[in-house]
Amino acid sequence: MASSFLADVLIILAAAVILVPLAERLRVGAVVGYLAAGVIIGPGGLGLIADVEAPQAIGALGVVFLMFTLGLEFTRERLRLTPAGVYGLGIAKVLVTATALATAAAYAGFDWPVAVLIGASLALSSTAIVLPVLGDIGKLTVPMGQLAVTVLLLEDLAVGPILVLVETLGRGDGPLWLALGLAVVKAAAAIAAIVGIGYLLLRPLFRLVAGVRSPELFAGTVLLVALATAGGTELAGLSMAFGGFLAGLLLAETEFRHQVAADVEPFRGLLLGLFFMSVGMSVNTGLLAGQSTTILALAAGLMVAKGLIVLLLAMAFGSPPGRALRLGGMLAQGSELAFVTFGAAAAAGLMEAEEAGVLIAMVAVTMMVTPVAVKAGMRLLTRLERRGVGFAAELAGEVLDVRRHVIIAGYGEIGAIVARMLKAYGVPYVILDLNPERVRRGRASEEPVFFGDATRPEVLQGVCAGDALAVVVATDAPGVAEALAAIRRHQFPELPMIVRGGGEADVAGLRRSGLIPVGQEATDTGLKLTGAVLDLWHDLDGEAPG
Structure with a gap:
């Protein structure tokens, strides 16, 4: 058992070491390298890794630490100063996109309850894909990047109700509205409890640990806080990623945030890479080859539909056209939540296993395409702006002015x-x-x-x-x-x-x-x-x- 585990670890590391530098050399980004490595070594590729559940579970912690470091960049004052229209855009994006996609699923022949589940699952975008891509292209701290981050955070609040929807439809008993209402109340109570405890205990805890002058103990305390908060939000029906963000947000108010960010960085990068590889491992290449036309057409349709919806909504909420266009392209992919909901729906008999497989493959394709498509789109827009076409004046306001300190x-x-x-x-x-x-x-x-x-x-x-x-x-x-x-x-x-x-x-x-x-x-x-x-x-x- 131990030797099998060690062999899996060595295979994963070797694949990453070979393919990630190759992807960087080809200028498609490390995310694509990790995804390709997962496809090659996974069950649908060479079959070197047969069981993907362990890599998926460990890799999910990478998303937690990604959101944790993001939370460290936020403060209560920054959240308070965020325009109301930004929150309105995030809520509208989920509702409008879910409604449009649910209608399309119903038209394709799914029963309305299942169509609503499909629409809600596909309405969300991938935090794990979008944030690293924003960082790679240097847009994480500009207005468009901050807008994308806020929308993704609001989407994480929808995870609980969507999971409740899957469970309630699977059981087929009890009123749906009551289950969703209880989920919302439970989530709100959990957030209030975590925030209250955090404000009371975190600063004294870190002062005590820092006084010991042990870097290892300090790093261990950081991991404890991040993972404990993530576990708490998961128990409340929210995503672990949202819990990671809450932990970071609480520590952002303290004097320890820069050291905390430095200590968590190695764990974040390594585990996030494993998460991307686990996404690649989950791709059913046999199904993709057999129904490639259908899957690729669905993936393209999903990205075009979501991109247009986000573009129009962003402009309606006051974003300039250039920023809205970039935001639409950035949030056009499906979310990792779809792997969970569609798998659970198939297990509960709400849809056929092949239908769930097609939907999961479609989402995986959109996630794999996003890094390449975004970078190509950004390069194209840059060339157009150099020729006087597009939104160059708008870009001038997107550069941070933190200098000469x-x-x-x-x-x-x-x-x-x-x-x-x-x-x-x-x-x-x-x-x-x-x-x-x-x-x-x-x-x-x-x-x-x-x-x-x-x-x-x-x-x-x-x-x-x-x-x-x-x-x-x-x-x-x-x-x-x-x-x-x-x-x-x-x-x-x-x-x-x-x-x-x-x-x-x-x-x-x-x-x-x-x-x-x-x-x-x-x-x-x-x-x-x-x-x-x-x-x-x-x-x-x-x-x-x-």
Whole structure:
């Protein structure tokens, strides 16, 4: 048993190592590589992996961590400021799309209750596909990307009622409206309980764990919180992915969010890749080959219908045509929920097994096509805009304006001096520190202090290092300067990094590493670090601020 499990793991890893780099070289994206790897090694391909249930179950955690990291980017204030029309678009997208697709299913010969189930299942889009694609093309933080994210979050709230619909239709007893009403009440109570407990316990818990100074324990606590919240929402009839988002949303209000995001990143990437491979494994290639014309026609019809509906609804709710067009293309695929609902419907006798197989294959095709289609569409729109066609003026407003801030590593005596001086000169800054007590004191003084390891590239990316004016290393902890020199060399070659120097030999070594060293006495060092930053500011503006 153990050897069989090990063999499956080795096959999965080998397929990913071979096909994902190939997909990247072909410029179709890693998602397509994972999906293709799953098809090849799965039961419908070479049959190297016979049982796909275990990879599917483990891979689903990748979606949880994906939504968890997304939740870390949100705050209550950000949700409050989201225009009401965005929420209206998400609700309308589910209702209008479900109605249109249910009508089409009824016209195709399905009974109305089953047609409603089909319409509702196909109305949702794939969070697991859309978010990585948005990240790959650099659109996750622009208005179109944020609009897609909000719509996907609202769709996750529909998972519970759809699962209840499957169960109630399968049993054939009890009024449907009562079952759906109870599901909504149960879900609302669960969300309220999770949010309440989270606000009371999460910050004290992470302060306690951070005080132990154990990176392994901190990472374990992050996993515990994310998975426990996901399990709670699943028990309440909602998706595990929505639970992951709730956990991230709660931690987004704390000073630990950047370190949390860095710790969960390796798990997210690995498990999400496994999820995509499990989707590929679920494709019935025999059925796809035998009914390829039907399946491909249904997949194309579904994507065109959903894309048009989203395009028209987005424009109706005030989105410019270019953004609406991109959003329609982004949300045109089916959702991973369809694998569950159609499989359960076939098991309950609500539809034939072959019908369920065709629908599942259709959804899998739309998910596999989306990364390639979106990237090709974006390239086409870019070419048109370069020729003066399309929506170039609209794109100008889609670029984030988070630039020219200073990242201070360490909030001890020197870090505090640097922060005070930068504030006096009006230079924006963010502070990273691994001492939870210093972080707590700083935040109590309304300083932008976050718990995070500045020698982790993921943490630096979380505080927008790519757009920063400089990094100021205000700590003399061993190894920090060397680690930052390596990060600068490989990931941020244009980012100035100003560090505390020592003797002449140390200063020379730091300079050879591409860092900017200054003196050692605390007050003198703090002033010199600040002076070096202001020199950079002066070079950009032509005159020092203030």
